[in-house]
Amino acid sequence: MVVRFQTLRRAARRTCRRFVPDSLQLKIGGYDRKIEFDPHFYRSANPELAAYSDSRLARHFIKFGQREGRLGSRRASKMEFIELVAAEESVLEIGPFTNPTITGENVRYFDLFHPVELARRASAVGCVQSLAPDIHYVSSDGDLSVVTEKFSCAFSSHCIEHQPDLIRHFNQVENLLDRSGKYYLVVPDKRYCFDRVFDETSLDEIEQAHKERRRRHGLKTVIEHRVFVSHNDPIRHWQGDHRHGDAIDDGARARMISDTEHEFASADGAYIDVHAWRFTPCSFLHIVESLYDLRYTSMKPISVFNTPLGHLDFCAILEKQEG
Numbered sequence: 001m002v003v004r005f006q007t008l009r010r011a012a013r014r015t016c017r018r019f020v021p022d023s024l025q026l027k028i029g030g031y032d033r034k035i036e037f038d039p040h041f042y043r044s045a046n047p048e049l050a051a052y053s054d055s056r057l058a059r060h061f062i063k064f065g066q067r068e069g070r071l072g073s074r075r076a077s078k079m080e081f082i083e084l085v086a087a088e089e090s091v092l093e094i095g096p097f098t099n100p101t102i103t104g105e106n107v108r109y110f111d112l113f114h115p116v117e118l119a120r121r122a123s124a125v126g127c128v129q130s131l132a133p134d135i136h137y138v139s140s141d142g143d144l145s146v147v148t149e150k151f152s153c154a155f156s157s158h159c160i161e162h163q164p165d166l167i168r169h170f171n172q173v174e175n176l177l178d179r180s181g182k183y184y185l186v187v188p189d190k191r192y193c194f195d196r197v198f199d200e201t202s203l204d205e206i207e208q209a210h211k212e213r214r215r216r217h218g219l220k221t222v223i224e225h226r227v228f229v230s231h232n233d234p235i236r237h238w239q240g241d242h243r244h245g246d247a248i249d250d251g252a253r254a255r256m257i258s259d260t261e262h263e264f265a266s267a268d269g270a271y272i273d274v275h276a277w278r279f280t281p282c283s284f285l286h287i288v289e290s291l292y293d294l295r296y297t298s299m300k301p302i303s304v305f306n307t308p309l310g311h312l313d314f315c316a317i318l319e320k321q322e323g
Contacts, residue, residue, distance in 0.1 A: 069309025225274035
């Protein structure tokens with residue numbers, strides 16, 4: 001395991017430089033908060049840096065730590081992050097499928113389908129079901145307005161990238177939260193999943209989707225997801241191997257596109273579940289800060305964590321702002 005970790009770290013140094021923007025700042029001294037960084041945790045987690053000052057540690061995290069997948073904060077660990085959610089007074093988990101992350105009497109679940117249909121879909125894709133939860137609220141098009149309760153927080157994992165209109169989704173979540181309620185998110189990092197081959201989502205694209213009041217994904221989005229994605233092995237991506245395992249010639253790709261066009265036409269306007277948005281921690285932070293500044297949403301990012309080595313997702317916390 002130690003050898004594998006060191007190999008990944010060396011690969012990360014070689015392949016990830018271009019993903020750390022020069023504008024990244026941290027909450028060190030008078031700087032604005034950006035990617036979450038705790039110098040005391042970082043020092044204890046990296047004994048070879050024990051003699052570094054806080055500011056030097058911050059520079060190390062910016063220049064090396066993030067692209068090597070070193071945790072900038074204890075809460076960057078998904079296990080630690082989930083503990084924060086579980087400690088909340090009341091939780092709405094959005095999209096638990098058949099494997100909810102948060103359990104307990106204080107948790108309610110929202111999904112696109114009822115439990116029987118979720119179990120059928122899980123079986124069809126070979127998903128191992130850990131628990132078939134009661135789905136308290138169901139909407140086939142992801143309309144959260146069917147939820148009648150208020151919560152101290154909402155939680156979703158690998159959910160927001162599927163939303164046809166991300167701004168609408170944030171607006172609906174904030175309407176379900178108590179004063180200063182939080183939205184805890186686990187978000188795929190496009191660099192380490194099958195979205196690797198695509199550009200990061202821009203603010204303009206998200207604004208355009210909102211202006212068009214999108215409720216379904218367009219044909220272009222479905223074709224991208226069905227035909228042009230990379231592999232989904234984060235270890236290989238961290239090692240710099242982004243090649244798809246199956247070679248696809250032009251003829252096969254043309255047939256795949258034709259099949260997808262048929263799928264889209266046959267759906268006749270029904271929702272097809274694919275990724276619409278692609279983020280890194282830095283791009284996600286920039287977009288959500290911009291949406292808040294532009295008053296599209298009252299949800300403000302209060303913590304965005306870096307992606308840990310060997311993982312394909314990162315964690316973030318948004319907080320509902322009053323007034």
